[in-house]
Amino acid sequence: MLAASTGLMAEEAGTGDPEAGFAYAKEVCANCHAISNYDSPVPAATPFDEIATVKSAQDLLAWMQSTHPTMPNITLEQEDLSDVIAYILSLKAKSGTGDQE
Helix, strand or coil: CCHHHHCCCHHHHCCCCHHHHHHHHHHCHHHCCCCCCCCCCCCCCCCHHHHHHHCCHHHHHHHHCCCCCCCCCCCCCHHHHHHHHHHHHHHHHHHCCCCCC
16 A cells, blocks of 8 residues: 555654554554563564664555555554554654654
């Protein structure tokens, strides 16, 4: 799925609400991924703080819109997608691992 097909452009991907993104991640993503201080029930699922250190907003947008053989196909609404990306990018800022992109 291309970013253009959803109407969400890479520049807009990180402009969501990090708090809403955390709430969504806690409800949906934490079933597998470690988010914030929550432990992961699936150790092979990359923790969000680790994802934040290597992904830009554009990378996250592409990554979250592609299928992953080891992940369930979760289709996020545009607002949820933008919020989750903003949350992940906020982890990068908190860890001091570089510029926000």
